Amino acid sequence: MANDPGPRRHSDRSSGAVTLQQVATRAGVSIATASRALHGGHGRVVNEELRTRVLAAAAELNYVSNAPAQALARARTSVVGLMVHDVADPYFGAIATGVMRAAAEYDLMVMLTASFREQQLELDYLVRLRNQRARAIVLAGSGFTDGEFTERLAERLAGFVEDGGRVACVGDHGVATDTVALDNRGGAEQAVAHLWELGHRRIGVIAGPLGLVTVRDRLDGVRRALERRGAPLPAERVVEADFTRAGGRAAALALLARQPELTAVFALNDGMAAGALAALRDELGLAVPGRVSVVGFDDLPYAADLHPALTTVRLPLEKAGVRALELIVDDRDARGTRRIVELESELTVRSSTGPAPAP
Amino acid sequence: MANDPGPRRHSDRSSGAVTLQQVATRAGVSIATASRALHGGHGRVVNEELRTRVLAAAAELNYVSNAPAQALARARTSVVGLMVHDVADPYFGAIATGVMRAAAEYDLMVMLTASFREQQLELDYLVRLRNQRARAIVLAGSGFTDGEFTERLAERLAGFVEDGGRVACVGDHGVATDTVALDNRGGAEQAVAHLWELGHRRIGVIAGPLGLVTVRDRLDGVRRALERRGAPLPAERVVEADFTRAGGRAAALALLARQPELTAVFALNDGMAAGALAALRDELGLAVPGRVSVVGFDDLPYAADLHPALTTVRLPLEKAGVRALELIVDDRDARGTRRIVELESELTVRSSTGPAPAP
DNA sequence: CTGTTAGCGCTTTCAC
DNA sequence: GTGAAAGCGCTAACAG
Numbered sequence: 019m020a021n022d023p024g025p026r027r028h029s030d031r032s033s034g035a036v037t038l039q040q041v042a043t044r045a046g047v048s049i050a051t052a053s054r055a056l057h058g059g060h061g062r063v064v065n066e067e068l069r070t071r072v073l074a075a076a077a078e079l080n081y082v083s084n085a086p087a088q089a090l091a092r093a094r095t096s097v098v099g100l101m102v103h104d105v106a107d108p109y110f111g112a113i114a115t116g117v118m119r120a121a122a123e124y125d126l127m128v129m130l131t132a133s134f135r136e137q138q139l140e141l142d143y144l145v146r147l148r149n150q151r152a153r154a155i156v157l158a159g160s161g162f163t164d165g166e167f168t169e170r171l172a173e174r175l176a177g178f179v180e181d182g183g184r185v186a187c188v189g190d191h192g193v194a195t196d197t198v199a200l201d202n203r204g205g206a207e208q209a210v211a212h213l214w215e216l217g218h219r220r221i222g223v224i225a226g227p228l229g230l231v232t233v234r235d236r237l238d239g240v241r242r243a244l245e246r247r248g249a250p251l252p253a254e255r256v257v258e259a260d261f262t263r264a265g266g267r268a269a270a271l272a273l274l275a276r277q278p279e280l281t282a283v284f285a286l287n288d289g290m291a292a293g294a295l296a297a298l299r300d301e302l303g304l305a306v307p308g309r310v311s312v313v314g315f316d317d318l319p320y321a322a323d324l325h326p327a328l329t330t331v332r333l334p335l336e337k338a339g340v341r342a343l344e345l346i347v348d349d350r351d352a353r354g355t356r357r358i359v360e361l362e363s364e365l366t367v368r369s370s371t372g373p374a375p376a377p
Numbered sequence: 378m379a380n381d382p383g384p385r386r387h388s389d390r391s392s393g394a395v396t397l398q399q400v401a402t403r404a405g406v407s408i409a410t411a412s413r414a415l416h417g418g419h420g421r422v423v424n425e426e427l428r429t430r431v432l433a434a435a436a437e438l439n440y441v442s443n444a445p446a447q448a449l450a451r452a453r454t455s456v457v458g459l460m461v462h463d464v465a466d467p468y469f470g471a472i473a474t475g476v477m478r479a480a481a482e483y484d485l486m487v488m489l490t491a492s493f494r495e496q497q498l499e500l501d502y503l504v505r506l507r508n509q510r511a512r513a514i515v516l517a518g519s520g521f522t523d524g525e526f527t528e529r530l531a532e533r534l535a536g537f538v539e540d541g542g543r544v545a546c547v548g549d550h551g552v553a554t555d556t557v558a559l560d561n562r563g564g565a566e567q568a569v570a571h572l573w574e575l576g577h578r579r580i581g582v583i584a585g586p587l588g589l590v591t592v593r594d595r596l597d598g599v600r601r602a603l604e605r606r607g608a609p610l611p612a613e614r615v616v617e618a619d620f621t622r623a624g625g626r627a628a629a630l631a632l633l634a635r636q637p638e639l640t641a642v643f644a645l646n647d648g649m650a651a652g653a654l655a656a657l658r659d660e661l662g663l664a665v666p667g668r669v670s671v672v673g674f675d676d677l678p679y680a681a682d683l684h685p686a687l688t689t690v691r692l693p694l695e696k697a698g699v700r701a702l703e704l705i706v707d708d709r710d711a712r713g714t715r716r717i718v719e720l721e722s723e724l725t726v727r728s729s730t731g732p733a734p735a736p
Numbered sequence: 737c738t739g740t741t742a743g744c745g746c747t748t749t750c751a752c
Numbered sequence: 753g754t755g756a757a758a759g760c761g762c763t764a765a766c767a768g
Contacts, residue, residue: 035510035540037761048739053763065737080536085509086448087761090744095445097488097509105464106474106695115465118491122498127505129456130489132477139481146486150444150456151394177439181394263682292682323622323651325684336465396745407755412747421748424753446745449760 036079045075052076056083089151094182097127098346099147099155101140104132108318109287109335113158113188116339124347126153135160137167144174148181154346156339157195158188161231168192186345188338190231196357198341202232205331205363206239209284209313212329212365214247217374218282218311223251224269224290226261233261236286236315255280259290266290270297274304281310281374288314288321291328295370299325307372317366327368334361395440404434411435415442448510453541456486457705458506458514460499463491467677468646468694472517472547475698483706485512494519496526503533507540513705515698516554517547520590527551545704547697549590555704555716557697561591564690564722565598568643568672571688571724573606576733577641577670582610583628583649585620592620595645595674614639618649625649629656633663640669640733647673647680647689654683654729666731676725686727693720 042052047068055064055072064072075081089095100117102110114130121128129152133140140159147155155178162168172193175185187197213221223240226233237256244251255277259269266285270293274280283298285291291314298304298312306312306326314321317332341359401411406427414423414431423431434440448454459476461469473489480487488511492499499518506514514537521527531552534544546556572580582599585592596615603610614636618628625644629652633639642657644650650673657663657671665671665685673680676691700718 035761039761049762050740050764051738054738057763063737068738080539082504082507082536082540084449084761086445086454087744088763089445090443090449090746091761091763093744100489104474105477106467106470108465108467108470111465111467111470114489115463115491118464118489119493122491127509128489130459130473130477130487132474132481134478145441148441150486177441180439181441263678292679296682319622320651320679320682323655323679323684324682394745398745408746409748409755409757410753413754416747422753427754443745446760447747449762450745450747452760 035084036081038081038083041072041075041079041081044079045071047072095151095153096125097129097150097152098343099129099131099143099150099152101131101133101143101147101155101157101159103135103158103160105130108320109316110158112335113339113342116336116341117156117343118339119336120340120343120347124343126343126347133159137162137164141170141174144171144178148174148178148183151181152183154184154186156186156188156342156346157191158339158342159191161189161191162229163192163231163234164229184346186342188342190235192231194356196345198338198345198359198361200232200333200338200361201363202235202333203239203242205315205333205365206236206284206286207243208363208365209315209329209331210240210243212367212371213282213284213311213313214243216282216311216371219249219374220277220280221251221255221282221284222273222277222280223256224266224273224283224285224294225256225258226265226286226290228258230261233286240284261287261289263289263293263296266293267297267301268293270294271301274298274302274310282313282371283310284313284315286315288316288318288328288330291315291330291370292320292324295324295326295328306370309375311371311374313371321366322368324370326370329368329371330366332364332366337361394443395438397440397442400431400434400438400440403438404430406431454510454512455484456488456509456511457702458488458490458502458509458511460490460492460502460506460514460516460518462494462517462519464489467679468675469517471694472698472701475695475700476515476702477698478695479699479702479706483702485702485706492518496521496523500529500533503530503537507533507537507542510540511542513543513545515545515547515701515705516550517698517701518550520548520550521588522551522590522593523588543705545701547701549594551590553715557700557704557718557720559591559692559697559720560722561594561692562598562601564674564692564724565595565643565645566602567722567724568674568688568690569599569602571726571730572641572643572670572672573602575641575670575730578608578733579636579639580610580614580641580643581632581636581639582615583625583632583642583644583653584615584617585624585645585649587617589620592645599643620646620648622648622652622655625652626656626660627652629653630660633657633661633669641672641730642669643672643674645674647675647677647687650674650687650689650729651679651683654685654687658684665729668734670730670733672730680725681727683729685729688727688730689725691723691725696720
């Protein structure tokens with residue numbers, strides 16, 4: 019039946035997958051026609067009957083096209099890279115979900131990379147994504163303020179862009195790409211305003227690692243809000259902590275030992291707030307919000323289930339993921355212009371904040 | 378300099394990326410040698426000097442190899458697919474983290490797909506992953522018990538395997554692949570045993586959607602444990618709920634309205650337990666664990682922060698992700714034998730459970 | 737509308 | 753140890 023595949027040099031390597039050629043042969047058409055029938059060849063229309071035959075052959079053979087081969091021929095893939103710190107971290111999980119939803123919408127596959135806050139790993143993954151010829155990268159990575167790191171990050175991204183890739187950051191990463199900006203500063207200001215209105219004047223801050231952009235911006239917001247009210251934040255009222263529950267716990271303990279006069283604690287993320295809450299309640303026996311009010315940041319899903327329910331700043335993380343992907347897909351705007359989508363924070367008041375106790 | 382790229386038919390499509398040919402030319406060697414120098418050509422050793430020259434040229438040109446092209450030539454990629462319901466769900470987030478950690482270890486890239494519990498989407502992604510020529514798939518998807526779905530799932534996976542792919546499931550998906558088995562049944566039994574020992578005899582169950590394998594197994598564990606103690610679970614003591622906080626809240630309300638004599642509630646996941654806790658405490662005013670004890674399942678990170686801290690069954694989710702990836706990588710065992718790694722559950726007792734109140 | 741054919745970038749024989 | 757060349761599976765000119 020003239021179905022001789024011919025001599026094969028690399029024969030053994032064949033993964034056994036059905037090829038377009040086989041489909042074409044079976045349908046009795048040329049490979050070009052098969053391609054056009056299956057993947058809609060660039061304006062070209064295929065005769066209805068041939069088309070049907072090709073589709074039937076493909077179905078019978080259980081043909082699935084070879085994306086790497088298509089990528090090679092078309093010089094473009096349909097995969098986008100997503101860089102996060104850790105998907106298990108609800109913050110990044112939410113962003114990732116947004117990206118996934120949008121990707122499904124636009125028919126893109128997403129290649130996930132997690133840096134676990136290791137700078138080298140993050141850098142390496144970036145070239146790995148370039149290697150994969152990802153069409154774009156959504157960078158929601160670690161976010162270090164470290165200048166040298168930022169520089170190398172920029173280099174890597176530049177290389178990626180040179181190859182024709184697009185990049186969108188979620189949050190500030192110190193690189194001049196399209197970005198979905200999260201209003202960390204503004205959110206922090208809102209939180210402070212809220213506490214201030216409740217009469218709090220002695221506010222402590224549990225900051226995360228100062229090397230993270232997010233922390234820097236949130237802390238900055240606190241400072242600004244306080245300065246504007248004529249009560250600049252003293253250095254002793256800020257503790258740097260690990261960005262975790264345990265970090266928050268330890269920091270709360272340290273902070274209140276040092277500054278027992280505090281009436282409010284602002285933890286710069288919900289994880290630390292949860293730890294602080296537990297420390298205050300179980301170890302220090304301080305009523306929240308009776309004796310000290312607590313505010314968190316992020317409004318993770320469990321914030322309402324903390325005890326007491328946590329007042330916190332809500333960040334539209336999932337939406338940020340969606341927007342980032344959209345920035346990447348949407349090529350309308352001229353390349354070369356940096357696009358920035360600003361997303362707003364919103365204070366969610368629950369039960370962990372109340373009037374400052376009378377002096 | 379004889380660097381004429383020659384006539385190009387597809388010229389405009391070139392993404393501008395540097396190619397191996399360019400590196401070879403610059404290093405003054407053949408493309409074959411460049412390939413071997415860069416990617417260690419199959420036993421072949423390259424002269425040290427040439428090797429150095431190639432590496433230098435590659436560095437100068439900022440060369441990054443083209444994975445799709447390599448995939449085509451080698452007939453294999455270094456990507457594995459990961460199917461989850463939703464990464465923002467802590468359960469899947471934990472599994473995903475495990476997979477990511479292991480993938481980094483083995484130098485694999487992971488392509489993430491999220492079905493959001495839509496059967497068709499899950500099925501489609503499976504062919505998409507085949508299309509990408511993923512080398513393997515870690516299936517931690519929705520987990521429907523639905524027979525027809527399972528069948529189609531099996532079909533799709535079979536196709537994937539035919540092409541030479543490997544598959545590992547996390548949890549039972551009704552398909553006979555290598556799997557990392559989670560002890561849902563055993564965990565549920567432990568929870569019941571715990572309650573029983575505390576004197577609870579009237580236990581209500583807040584089940585998730587009965588169409589999910591996980592739910593079925595956990596419920597089954599409850600039934601078995603109770604039967605073994607001569608107190609079979611009456612149908613009225615089980616409510617099917619959405620697998621969420623809201624679902625748990627509603628179910629708790631319904632359950633206690635119907636069966637006020639219950640002294641314990643077992644929610645088949647932590648999210649529902651959180652909702653139940655809130656409903657019991659805030660809406661029904663029933664003391665936990667004084668009047669009714671509550672047990673959850675999964676031991677998500679926030680379980681200890683619920684109020685009261687939740688007694689729950691811990692599942693080694695991250696480890697499950699790691700193991701699944703290992704099953705895929707580890708080809709020692711003969712193909713054809715189904716391998717099953719059993720992971721144990723462990724009850725974590727906290728403050729939401731206590732002695733049953735005196736009758 | 738269909739078929740032929742030249743690549744896409746890389747790996748791997750096969751000869752030297 | 754090195755190079756030439758034949759593909760890998762597919763797309764897109766180009767010619768009919």
